[in-house]
Amino acid sequence: MRITLKTLLLAALCGCVTPAIAAPKAVMVSDCWIRALPGGLPSGGYFSVMNMSSKPVDLTGVETDAFGMAMLHQSQSNGSTSTMVMIAKATVPANGTLRFAPGGYHVMLEKPKHPLKVGTSIPLTFSFSDGEKVTSECAVKSAGAASD
Template sequence: MKKLVLAGAVLGATVVSLLGTPALAHHQGSSHDGHHAMHAGAERAPSTVKGSDKLRVQDCWIRLLPKVAPSGGFFVLHNEDKAEPVVLKGLHTDAFGMTMLHETTEKNGMSAMAMVPDVTIEPGQTLSFKPGSYHAMLEKPEAGLKAGQEITVNFELGTGKKIPVQCVLKSPSARTFSDQ
Protein backbone atom coordinates (compact mmCIF):
# COMPACT_ATOMS: atom_id res chain seq x y z
CA MET A 1 0.00 0.00 0.00
CA LYS A 2 2.89 2.38 0.74
CA LYS A 3 4.12 1.98 -2.85
CA LEU A 4 0.64 2.79 -4.19
CA VAL A 5 0.36 5.96 -2.11
CA LEU A 6 3.83 7.08 -3.27
CA ALA A 7 2.91 6.38 -6.90
CA GLY A 8 -0.29 8.40 -6.44
CA ALA A 9 1.61 11.34 -5.01
CA VAL A 10 4.15 11.26 -7.85
CA LEU A 11 1.86 10.52 -10.76
CA GLY A 12 -1.31 12.21 -9.51
CA ALA A 13 -3.93 12.05 -12.23
CA THR A 14 -2.28 9.23 -14.14
CA VAL A 15 -2.98 6.54 -11.57
CA VAL A 16 -6.69 5.87 -11.69
CA SER A 17 -6.63 3.03 -9.16
CA LEU A 18 -5.58 5.44 -6.41
CA LEU A 19 -8.65 7.66 -6.47
CA GLY A 20 -9.55 6.84 -2.88
CA THR A 21 -6.09 7.31 -1.37
CA PRO A 22 -4.88 10.34 0.58
CA ALA A 23 -2.45 11.17 -2.24
CA LEU A 24 -5.34 12.53 -4.28
CA ALA A 25 -7.57 13.65 -1.42
CA HIS A 26 -6.48 17.28 -1.84
CA HIS A 27 -8.48 17.38 -5.08
CA GLN A 28 -11.78 16.47 -3.44
CA GLY A 29 -13.63 19.73 -3.04
CA SER A 30 -10.36 21.63 -3.14
CA SER A 31 -9.82 25.11 -4.41
CA HIS A 32 -7.20 26.32 -6.84
CA ASP A 33 -5.32 27.87 -3.89
CA GLY A 34 -4.81 24.45 -2.33
CA HIS A 35 -3.36 23.13 -5.56
CA HIS A 36 -1.03 26.14 -5.78
CA ALA A 37 0.23 25.43 -2.27
CA MET A 38 1.11 21.89 -3.31
CA HIS A 39 3.47 23.23 -6.00
CA ALA A 40 4.41 26.63 -4.57
CA GLY A 41 8.09 25.86 -3.98
CA ALA A 42 8.65 24.73 -7.56
CA GLU A 43 7.24 27.75 -9.42
CA ARG A 44 9.42 29.90 -11.65
CA ALA A 45 8.96 33.43 -12.93
CA PRO A 46 6.84 33.83 -16.06
CA SER A 47 8.55 34.62 -19.36
CA THR A 48 8.57 38.28 -20.35
CA VAL A 49 8.92 37.34 -24.04
CA LYS A 50 5.76 37.81 -26.11
CA GLY A 51 7.05 35.68 -28.97
CA SER A 52 5.26 34.74 -32.15
CA ASP A 53 1.68 33.57 -32.63
CA LYS A 54 2.56 31.05 -35.37
CA LEU A 55 1.58 27.97 -33.37
CA ARG A 56 0.00 24.81 -34.75
CA VAL A 57 -1.51 22.34 -32.28
CA GLN A 58 -1.89 18.68 -33.22
CA ASP A 59 -3.30 15.53 -31.59
CA CYS A 60 -4.99 17.24 -28.65
CA TRP A 61 -6.57 14.84 -26.17
CA ILE A 62 -7.64 14.86 -22.54
CA ARG A 63 -7.56 11.84 -20.24
CA LEU A 64 -10.94 12.35 -18.56
CA LEU A 65 -10.87 11.30 -14.91
CA PRO A 66 -13.60 11.40 -12.26
CA LYS A 67 -14.05 14.74 -10.45
CA VAL A 68 -11.86 13.69 -7.50
CA ALA A 69 -8.73 13.78 -9.69
CA PRO A 70 -7.52 16.30 -12.27
CA SER A 71 -7.71 15.26 -15.90
CA GLY A 72 -4.56 15.39 -18.03
CA GLY A 73 -4.25 17.33 -21.28
CA PHE A 74 -1.79 16.26 -23.97
CA PHE A 75 -0.94 17.60 -27.44
CA VAL A 76 1.90 18.43 -29.84
CA LEU A 77 2.93 22.08 -30.33
CA HIS A 78 4.63 23.16 -33.58
CA ASN A 79 6.30 26.57 -33.73
CA GLU A 80 5.96 27.46 -37.41
CA ASP A 81 7.97 30.67 -37.00
CA LYS A 82 11.63 30.14 -37.98
CA ALA A 83 12.85 33.35 -36.27
CA GLU A 84 10.91 33.78 -33.00
CA PRO A 85 9.88 31.49 -30.14
CA VAL A 86 6.23 30.85 -29.28
CA VAL A 87 5.26 31.25 -25.62
CA LEU A 88 2.27 29.21 -24.40
CA LYS A 89 0.84 31.06 -21.39
CA GLY A 90 -2.05 28.73 -20.64
CA LEU A 91 -5.22 26.98 -21.71
CA HIS A 92 -8.87 27.84 -21.22
CA THR A 93 -11.99 25.82 -21.86
CA ASP A 94 -15.59 26.17 -20.72
CA ALA A 95 -15.64 22.40 -20.10
CA PHE A 96 -13.33 22.72 -17.04
CA GLY A 97 -13.31 25.35 -14.32
CA MET A 98 -9.53 25.44 -13.99
CA THR A 99 -6.50 24.60 -16.14
CA MET A 100 -2.78 24.65 -15.34
CA LEU A 101 0.46 23.88 -17.16
CA HIS A 102 2.73 21.35 -15.44
CA GLU A 103 6.05 19.65 -16.02
CA THR A 104 7.13 16.27 -14.70
CA THR A 105 10.87 15.93 -14.18
CA GLU A 106 13.16 13.27 -12.79
CA LYS A 107 16.02 13.91 -10.38
CA ASN A 108 18.02 11.24 -8.56
CA GLY A 109 15.57 8.58 -9.73
CA MET A 110 12.52 10.40 -8.32
CA SER A 111 9.75 12.00 -10.38
CA ALA A 112 8.40 15.40 -9.41
CA MET A 113 5.60 17.50 -10.86
CA ALA A 114 5.68 21.30 -10.83
CA MET A 115 3.32 23.95 -12.13
CA VAL A 116 4.91 26.23 -14.75
CA PRO A 117 3.67 29.72 -15.68
CA ASP A 118 4.35 29.22 -19.40
CA VAL A 119 6.23 27.08 -21.90
CA THR A 120 8.50 28.31 -24.69
CA ILE A 121 8.74 26.50 -28.03
CA GLU A 122 11.91 27.56 -29.82
CA PRO A 123 11.84 28.77 -33.47
CA GLY A 124 10.97 25.98 -35.89
CA GLN A 125 10.75 23.40 -33.07
CA THR A 126 8.12 20.93 -31.89
CA LEU A 127 7.25 20.18 -28.26
CA SER A 128 5.09 17.26 -27.14
CA PHE A 129 2.95 17.51 -24.03
CA LYS A 130 2.70 13.86 -22.95
CA PRO A 131 2.45 11.74 -19.81
CA GLY A 132 5.67 12.03 -17.79
CA SER A 133 6.68 15.35 -19.37
CA TYR A 134 4.93 18.66 -19.96
CA HIS A 135 1.15 18.31 -19.60
CA ALA A 136 -1.93 20.33 -18.74
CA MET A 137 -4.04 19.62 -15.70
CA LEU A 138 -7.75 20.33 -15.94
CA GLU A 139 -9.94 20.46 -12.84
CA LYS A 140 -13.59 21.09 -12.02
CA PRO A 141 -15.15 19.40 -15.07
CA GLU A 142 -18.62 20.39 -16.23
CA ALA A 143 -21.29 17.77 -15.54
CA GLY A 144 -21.97 15.27 -18.30
CA LEU A 145 -18.56 15.11 -20.00
CA LYS A 146 -17.94 11.69 -21.56
CA ALA A 147 -15.09 9.92 -23.31
CA GLY A 148 -15.42 10.31 -27.08
CA GLN A 149 -16.69 13.90 -26.92
CA GLU A 150 -14.73 16.80 -28.40
CA ILE A 151 -14.37 20.09 -26.57
CA THR A 152 -12.87 23.42 -27.61
CA VAL A 153 -9.70 24.43 -25.78
CA ASN A 154 -8.20 27.89 -26.30
CA PHE A 155 -4.40 27.96 -26.30
CA GLU A 156 -3.33 31.37 -24.94
CA LEU A 157 -0.04 32.79 -26.25
CA GLY A 158 2.37 35.44 -25.03
CA THR A 159 1.15 37.69 -27.86
CA GLY A 160 -2.37 37.62 -26.40
CA LYS A 161 -3.69 35.51 -29.26
CA LYS A 162 -6.01 32.63 -28.40
CA ILE A 163 -5.99 29.62 -30.71
CA PRO A 164 -9.14 27.45 -30.50
CA VAL A 165 -8.41 23.71 -30.82
CA GLN A 166 -10.75 20.72 -30.79
CA CYS A 167 -9.58 18.20 -28.19
CA VAL A 168 -11.03 14.73 -27.76
CA LEU A 169 -11.93 13.38 -24.34
CA LYS A 170 -10.55 9.88 -23.74
CA SER A 171 -11.05 7.21 -21.10
CA PRO A 172 -8.90 6.99 -17.94
CA SER A 173 -7.02 4.05 -19.50
CA ALA A 174 -5.80 6.09 -22.51
CA ARG A 175 -2.03 6.66 -22.67
CA THR A 176 -1.65 8.13 -26.19
CA PHE A 177 -3.69 10.08 -28.75
CA SER A 178 -4.51 6.87 -30.66
CA ASP A 179 -5.93 5.08 -27.56
CA GLN A 180 -9.66 5.06 -26.90
Protein backbone atom coordinates in the same frame (compact mmCIF):
# COMPACT_ATOMS: atom_id res chain seq x y z
CA MET B 1 -13.15 65.20 -67.55
CA ARG B 2 -16.07 62.81 -67.06
CA ILE B 3 -13.85 59.73 -67.57
CA THR B 4 -11.24 61.08 -65.18
CA LEU B 5 -13.80 61.64 -62.39
CA LYS B 6 -15.25 58.16 -62.91
CA THR B 7 -11.79 56.66 -62.84
CA LEU B 8 -10.87 58.56 -59.67
CA LEU B 9 -14.15 57.60 -58.01
CA LEU B 10 -13.70 53.95 -58.94
CA ALA B 11 -10.12 53.95 -57.68
CA ALA B 12 -11.20 55.54 -54.38
CA LEU B 13 -14.00 53.02 -53.92
CA CYS B 14 -11.71 50.09 -54.68
CA GLY B 15 -9.27 51.33 -52.05
CA CYS B 16 -12.06 51.51 -49.46
CA VAL B 17 -13.47 48.06 -50.03
CA THR B 18 -10.25 46.10 -50.33
CA PRO B 19 -10.48 43.33 -47.71
CA ALA B 20 -7.88 43.25 -44.98
CA ILE B 21 -5.53 40.32 -45.34
CA ALA B 22 -5.16 38.39 -42.10
CA ALA B 23 -1.68 37.44 -41.01
CA PRO B 24 -1.08 33.69 -41.10
CA LYS B 25 -1.11 31.91 -37.75
CA ALA B 26 2.35 31.44 -36.28
CA VAL B 27 1.37 28.46 -34.11
CA MET B 28 -0.77 25.38 -34.53
CA VAL B 29 -2.10 22.94 -31.91
CA SER B 30 -2.65 19.32 -32.98
CA ASP B 31 -3.32 15.84 -31.56
CA CYS B 32 -5.12 17.26 -28.54
CA TRP B 33 -6.67 14.80 -26.09
CA ILE B 34 -7.86 14.72 -22.50
CA ARG B 35 -7.57 11.75 -20.17
CA ALA B 36 -10.96 10.96 -18.62
CA LEU B 37 -10.78 10.09 -14.94
CA PRO B 38 -13.71 9.09 -12.72
CA GLY B 39 -15.68 11.52 -10.59
CA GLY B 40 -14.20 14.90 -9.92
CA LEU B 41 -10.57 13.79 -10.20
CA PRO B 42 -8.25 16.15 -12.11
CA SER B 43 -7.61 15.25 -15.75
CA GLY B 44 -4.58 15.76 -17.97
CA GLY B 45 -4.57 17.48 -21.35
CA TYR B 46 -1.98 16.51 -23.96
CA PHE B 47 -1.18 17.93 -27.41
CA SER B 48 1.55 19.18 -29.73
CA VAL B 49 2.29 22.84 -30.46
CA MET B 50 4.04 23.68 -33.72
CA ASN B 51 5.71 27.09 -34.06
CA MET B 52 6.02 28.10 -37.71
CA SER B 53 7.79 31.40 -37.03
CA SER B 54 11.49 32.19 -36.90
CA LYS B 55 11.27 33.24 -33.23
CA PRO B 56 10.51 31.15 -30.13
CA VAL B 57 7.05 31.69 -28.63
CA ASP B 58 5.79 30.86 -25.15
CA LEU B 59 2.57 29.03 -24.37
CA THR B 60 1.36 31.10 -21.42
CA GLY B 61 -2.08 29.71 -20.61
CA VAL B 62 -5.00 27.44 -21.44
CA GLU B 63 -8.70 28.13 -20.94
CA THR B 64 -11.83 26.01 -21.17
CA ASP B 65 -15.42 26.32 -20.01
CA ALA B 66 -15.52 22.58 -19.27
CA PHE B 67 -13.31 22.84 -16.15
CA GLY B 68 -13.05 25.25 -13.26
CA MET B 69 -9.28 25.44 -13.61
CA ALA B 70 -6.66 24.76 -16.31
CA MET B 71 -2.95 25.06 -15.45
CA LEU B 72 0.30 24.38 -17.25
CA HIS B 73 2.30 21.68 -15.47
CA GLN B 74 5.49 19.72 -15.97
CA SER B 75 6.35 16.34 -14.47
CA GLN B 76 9.90 16.30 -13.11
CA SER B 77 11.89 13.27 -12.06
CA ASN B 78 14.22 13.44 -9.06
CA GLY B 79 15.87 10.07 -9.11
CA SER B 80 13.31 7.60 -7.75
CA THR B 81 10.50 10.15 -7.27
CA SER B 82 8.46 12.20 -9.69
CA THR B 83 6.62 15.44 -8.97
CA MET B 84 4.34 17.78 -10.88
CA VAL B 85 5.27 21.45 -10.92
CA MET B 86 3.05 24.31 -12.06
CA ILE B 87 4.80 26.43 -14.70
CA ALA B 88 4.08 29.94 -15.96
CA LYS B 89 5.06 29.19 -19.56
CA ALA B 90 6.44 26.59 -21.93
CA THR B 91 8.68 27.75 -24.76
CA VAL B 92 8.03 26.42 -28.26
CA PRO B 93 11.26 26.70 -30.28
CA ALA B 94 11.44 28.66 -33.53
CA ASN B 95 10.36 26.47 -36.44
CA GLY B 96 9.89 23.62 -33.97
CA THR B 97 7.38 21.56 -32.00
CA LEU B 98 6.80 21.13 -28.28
CA ARG B 99 4.92 18.01 -27.25
CA PHE B 100 2.75 17.82 -24.14
CA ALA B 101 2.62 14.13 -23.23
CA PRO B 102 2.17 11.90 -20.15
CA GLY B 103 5.26 12.10 -17.97
CA GLY B 104 6.27 15.56 -19.26
CA TYR B 105 4.49 18.81 -19.99
CA HIS B 106 0.70 18.65 -19.61
CA VAL B 107 -2.32 20.76 -18.78
CA MET B 108 -3.82 19.96 -15.39
CA LEU B 109 -7.59 20.25 -15.71
CA GLU B 110 -9.39 20.51 -12.36
CA LYS B 111 -13.00 20.78 -11.21
CA PRO B 112 -14.86 19.36 -14.24
CA LYS B 113 -18.23 21.06 -14.66
CA HIS B 114 -19.77 17.89 -16.15
CA PRO B 115 -18.69 14.23 -16.19
CA LEU B 116 -16.30 13.51 -19.05
CA LYS B 117 -17.57 11.10 -21.69
CA VAL B 118 -15.10 9.07 -23.72
CA GLY B 119 -15.59 9.73 -27.43
CA THR B 120 -16.67 13.36 -27.03
CA SER B 121 -14.48 16.42 -27.47
CA ILE B 122 -13.85 19.55 -25.45
CA PRO B 123 -12.51 22.85 -26.82
CA LEU B 124 -9.38 24.28 -25.21
CA THR B 125 -8.08 27.77 -26.02
CA PHE B 126 -4.31 28.20 -25.91
CA SER B 127 -2.75 31.65 -25.26
CA PHE B 128 0.72 32.59 -26.48
CA SER B 129 3.21 35.32 -25.57
CA ASP B 130 2.82 36.98 -28.99
CA GLY B 131 -0.89 37.58 -28.27
CA GLU B 132 -2.12 34.76 -30.49
CA LYS B 133 -4.92 32.49 -29.26
CA VAL B 134 -5.64 29.11 -30.82
CA THR B 135 -8.68 26.94 -30.06
CA SER B 136 -8.47 23.19 -30.57
CA GLU B 137 -11.03 20.41 -30.11
CA CYS B 138 -9.59 17.84 -27.73
CA ALA B 139 -10.80 14.24 -27.80
CA VAL B 140 -11.77 12.69 -24.47
CA LYS B 141 -10.04 9.30 -24.15
CA SER B 142 -10.12 6.57 -21.51
CA ALA B 143 -7.65 6.69 -18.63
CA GLY B 144 -5.57 3.88 -20.19
CA ALA B 145 -5.37 5.48 -23.65
CA ALA B 146 -2.04 6.15 -25.29
CA SER B 147 -1.38 9.52 -26.88
CA ASP B 148 -1.54 8.16 -30.43
